[in-house]
Amino acid sequence: MAQIFRPSSNTFAVLSVLAGAALPVGLILGMSQFTRSGYVTKVGVPYEQPVPFSHEHHVNELGIDCRYCHTSVAKSAQAGYPSTHTCMSCHSQVWSNSPLLEPIRESYVKNVPLKWTVLNKVPDFVYFNHSIHINRGISCNNxxxxxxxxxxxxxxxxxxxRWCLECHxxxxxxxxxxxxxxxxxxxIQRGDQLTPEEASLAKGIQYTRTPEELKKGEEWLQKYHVKKDQLADCSICHR
Ligand code: HEC
Ligand code: HEC
Ligand code: HEC
Ligand code: HEC
Ligand code: HEC
Structure with a gap:
């Protein structure tokens, strides 16, 4: 499958046009079986990192903004990972002797970037961009x-x-x-009263807006000049 979608080729453009008719049914069924298996998706499974970094601790208890560490998330395609310097801005003083933070100190002293394990990744034949989503008010938690x-x-x-398309x-x-x-x-950090939508997002649960909220959503689409009728076009995500 991979070589069919080499970004450099325009095979995809041709494929998209022929899509419905041309893709062998067996192949489509095979792919969807493959992508649905737990082994591939790994939703909900924590994974190994060189340092056991806690978002609960740093975001929810300490109140550090996402952009302090994922500096490019609202400005570019990639969110990126923090450099060791970002961690050391605090951890040269706080927990400066903790064995848990040894890989951070070593990376800092040797000036070799720490390699965080990448968890979320779309295949190369899919184009994704963080900033456009963030700047339309879509929560990270969505x-x-x-x-x-x-x-x-x-x-x-x-x-x-199909998950991307549900929103598009x-x-x-x-x-x-x-x-x-x-x-x-x-x-969330202050313990303020949350709206039903915020409360769902806080738990990572999909929320369905009320008719009034949907009307507000439509107004935002107009304000942002979102071309809703083109958002599900193949060429949006497969370029
Ligand atoms: C103090 C720094 C820091 C802050 C603040 C922070 N993060 Fe992170 N984030 C990290 C580090 C380090 C990693 C990689 C280690 C890990 O996965 O735990 C990471 C990983 C992630 C990942 C997984 C990346 C992947 O490989 O797919 C997501 C998603 C994420 N952060 C979202 C957020 C969001 C949303 C916020 C704000 C609510 C936030 N982060 C705030 C440091 C931070
Ligand atoms: C704005 C300051 C600040 C930044 C930036 C920061 N930390 Fe922390 N971190 C803290 C504080 C404060 C504690 C808690 C100490 C305590 O338990 O009282 C802590 C605790 C920890 C712990 C101990 C485990 C835990 O959750 O109790 C680890 C590991 C850690 N941080 C890793 C990191 C890493 C990795 C980075 C960079 C991606 C980072 N921190 C960036 C302030 C910071
Ligand atoms: C519309 C869905 C969506 C939203 C909203 C979103 N992300 Fe992501 N995120 C993704 C996808 C998809 C990937 C995989 C990207 C790739 O493979 O290039 C990803 C990957 C990441 C990564 C891994 C490193 C990277 O740059 O690819 C981090 C960190 C991350 N997101 C943080 C955030 C933070 C912080 C926010 C909110 C400020 C956020 N994301 C909002 C979908 C989203
Ligand atoms: C929660 C809603 C939501 C989800 C989930 C979502 N998107 Fe989007 N996406 C949007 C909206 C809204 C826009 C339109 C922004 C505009 O046109 O102003 C958009 C725009 C885009 C664009 C156009 C960017 C550009 O530069 O024109 C791409 C590419 C894209 N999304 C890819 C993806 C991919 C890939 C996924 C799944 C991994 C995804 N999106 C998931 C809401 C979403
Ligand atoms: C909003 C973004 C988005 C749009 C629009 C989109 N796709 Fe995709 N497409 C994806 C993502 C993300 C994947 C990777 C899915 C995975 O890894 O499970 C993908 C994968 C595929 C695959 C590989 C098989 C599979 O299911 O994994 C084919 C074929 C495909 N897309 C065809 C199309 C066609 C044809 C269209 C237009 C009708 C289209 N796509 C529109 C995001 C999109």
Whole structure:
């Protein structure tokens, strides 16, 4: 499958046009079986990191903003991982002798970046961009689950095509004010009263907006000039 979708080739453009008719049924069935198995998706399974970093501790208890560590998330395609310098801005003073933080100190002293294990990844033939989603007010938790409550990060969603498309076909159920993305964590941390939508997101549960909320969503789509009728086009994600 992989070589059919080499980004450099335009096979995909041709494929997309022929899509429904041309793809062998067996292949499609095979692929969907494959992508649905727990082994591939690993949703909900924590994974090994060189340092047992806790989002629950740093985000929810200490109140550190996502952008302090994932600096490019609202500006570019990639969210990125923090450099050791970011950790050491605090950990040269706090817990500076902890054995848990030895890999961080070593990376800092030797000036060799720490290698975080990548958990969330879409295949090379899929184009994804963080900033466009963040800047439409879509919460990290919509895609990544209840990050602020995770001791160890696990996958919130499998990022299968039909999951992306569910939102691309009904974006009014998700878009909103950009501030929403960051204020959600501040409200959770302060223990403020949450709206039903915020309360669902805090738990990483999919929320269905009320008719009034959907109307607001439609207004945001207009404000952002989102072309809803083109969002499910193959060429949006397969370029
Ligand atoms: C103090 C630094 C720090 C802050 C603040 C922080 N993160 Fe992270 N984040 C990390 C580190 C380090 C990793 C890699 C280690 C891990 O997976 O736990 C990571 C990993 C992740 C991952 C998984 C990356 C992958 O490989 O797929 C997601 C998703 C994520 N963070 C989202 C968030 C969100 C959302 C926020 C804000 C609510 C946030 N982070 C705040 C440091 C931080
Ligand atoms: C803004 C300051 C700050 C930054 C930046 C920061 N930490 Fe921490 N970290 C703390 C504090 C405060 C504690 C808690 C000490 C305590 O238990 O009272 C802590 C605790 C920890 C612990 C101990 C385990 C735990 O959860 O109790 C680990 C491991 C850790 N941090 C790793 C990291 C890593 C890795 C980074 C960089 C990605 C990082 N920290 C960035 C402030 C920070
Ligand atoms: C619309 C869904 C969506 C939203 C919203 C979203 N992410 Fe992601 N995130 C993804 C996907 C998809 C990937 C895999 C990207 C890839 O393979 O290039 C990813 C990967 C990551 C990674 C791994 C490193 C990287 O840059 O690929 C981190 C860290 C991360 N996201 C943090 C965040 C943070 C922080 C937020 C909120 C400020 C956020 N994400 C919001 C879907 C999303
Ligand atoms: C929760 C809703 C939501 C989810 C989930 C989501 N998207 Fe989007 N995405 C949007 C919205 C809304 C836009 C339109 C932004 C605009 O046009 O202003 C968009 C735009 C895009 C764009 C166009 C970017 C550009 O530069 O024009 C790409 C590519 C994209 N999404 C890929 C993905 C992929 C791949 C996934 C699944 C891994 C995904 N999206 C999941 C809501 C979502
Ligand atoms: C919103 C983003 C998005 C749009 C729009 C989109 N796709 Fe995909 N597509 C994906 C993602 C993400 C994957 C990877 C799925 C996985 O790994 O499970 C994928 C995978 C595929 C695959 C590989 C087989 C599979 O199911 O894993 C085919 C074939 C495909 N897409 C065809 C299309 C066609 C044809 C269209 C237009 C009708 C289209 N896609 C529109 C996101 C998108």
């Amino acid at each position: 895609c990544h689950g209840p990050i602020q409550a995770m001791q160890m990060v696990y996958k919130g969603n499998a990022f299968q095509m 076909r009904n974006p009014e159920n998700y878009v909103g004010d950009q501030k929403f993305v960051w204020e959600l964590y501040q409200k």
